[in-house]
Amino acid sequence: MNEMLSPLLELVLAGAAGLALGAVFFGGLWWTLRKSLNSPRPALWLLGSALARMSLVLVGLYLVSGGQWQRLLAGLAGVICARFIVLGLTGPGDDHQTVAKEARNAPESR
């Protein structure tokens, strides 16, 4: 970031970067879980994924911070927001709602 930005804009940009990092982190966790639990070697998947995701997020936050703790905290806030967004996107685990939705549809006459 060579151009002069207002402090508020810097914080917003840091938060957005944190959002992206968090999306990769928790999206990767979701992908890893679905892949690993059916694989013969879940430990390898989970450990490798955890190391890769954690290093990515930490290096990303370090680059985002630029030596300022305010930007680091803004990035962390972005990561936390991304967690709730990803949790919402992966949908509720119970199948009652989908069943209820499908029950309201007209039955297909085959």
Added chain:
Amino acid sequence: MDSLTLIAVSSIVIAGLTTGFGTMGPALSEGRAVATALTALAQQPDASATITRTLFVGLAMIESTAIYCFVVSMILIFANPFWNLAIAQVAGK
């Protein structure tokens, strides 16, 4: 020991302790969570969607805790506000 050295030493030590304790807890709990989930999957393969989803919610919470501790350590090492303040005071003298 002057104040700058004291701030540096305490920051580094606390950052190490934060990372240590902040990864210990999540590591233990993540291991327990995954082990329990695998046991449940082995017993009830039909409920795999629900189990995976619940495990994901739990692991997301657990790994967030580790990230919080990492961020605190990074603040202490790379962007320590007290260190910057002390440096500014020394430069002002």
